[in-house]
Amino acid sequence: MAARHEEIAGELRRAIDREEYAVGSRLPSETDLAAHYGVSRGTVRQAVAALTAEGIIGSRQGARRVVLASRRSQSFAELRSFAQWARAMGREATGRVVAQEYRPATTEDAVRLQLPAQARVLYVLRVRGLDGEPVLLERTVYAGWIADAVAALEPDCPSVTQRLYDETGLVFAYGEHVIDAVAAGAQDAELLGVRRTSPLLRVRRVTTTHEGRPVEWSEDRYRSDAVSFSVHNSTANNALARKTAE
Template sequence: MAARHEEIAEELRRAIDREEYTVGSLLPTETDLAAHYGVARGTVRQAVATLTAEGLIGSRQGARRVILAGRRSQSFAELRSFAQWARAMGRAATGRVVASEYRPATSEDCVRLQLEAGTRVLHVLRVRGLDGQPVLLERTVYAAWIAPAVERIEPECPSVTQRLFEDEGLVFAYGEHVIDAVAAGAQDAELLGVRRTSPLLRVRRVTTTREGRPVEWSDDRYRSDAVSFSVHNSIGNNALARKPAG
């Protein structure tokens, strides 16, 4: 059974997700929240500390807390799979393989996955959904050493990351993400249920093991009306770098 402060933290998360508290608005005072939930202020303080650690609210001492982010935003402050992010929002993640085939590695594959020219790699196109609605296309290239394990996973597995951990003990430890915007082509539009040329948020990512061994690289395209991205930084830690397009 969850502790009372954990229950309150989850209720506040859901309220933020429903936009009862919008980004930039003030959270009620500890006194008001304690009265609302019928608990001591210390219990509320524990719940608020949890949401502060998650980056959902600000942490100014002696002032009302400010809502910093909604849970529809996917944060890159930590490495989480699409399915893990969906579960954190209380949503159901789905997945469906549209195409899967081995191809000789392109020059880009070789650079991103540190391969020799001509190595065969596994290309997989997946449609990912939230509560049954398509929101993401993943065009993923898997290194040859992990490709057979990926092939054994059923086409509608909601979390490939979780299955690779369960079946192979594989931990995705490091990721590099490059974010930009692209127009939906014919295939993107059909699979995501949007109009052709609709704006999509694209994330090109490379993921490696703890030892730095490349596992996959992917071109992920999100419906811009379904998902946004957030990066939490400070004067002491800035995880976001600007690069010219190219």
């Protein structure tokens, strides 16, 4: 059974997700929250500390806490799969493989995955959905050493990341992400149910193991009306970098 402060933290997360407390707004005072939940201020303080540690609310001594983010945004503060992020919001993640083939590595594949030219890789085009609604296209290239394990998964596997961990012990430990905007092409529009040239958020990412061995590289295209991204940075830890368009 969860401790009371964990239950309160969960209720506050859900309230923030429902935008009862919008990003940029202030939470009620500890005194007001304690009265609302019928607990001591110390219990509220523990609940608030959990949300602060997650980057959902800001910490400022002597002031009411400000809401920084909700789990509706996919944050890069931690490396989560799409399915893990969906579950955190209480949503159901779906996946469907549209195309899958082994092929020789292109020049870009070889560079991103640190492979010899023409090495065998697995290309997968997958549609991802939230509660059955398509929101993301993943065009992923897997290094040959993990390709057979990916190819053996069922086409509608909701979480490749979790299944590979369960079956092979593989941990997707590090990721580099480049985010920009592109117009939907004909295939994008058909699979996502949007108009051609609609704006999509594009994320190009390379994921590696703890040892730095590349696992995959992917170009992901999100419907801009369905998903947003947040980056939490500070003067002490700034993971955000600006780049010119390539």
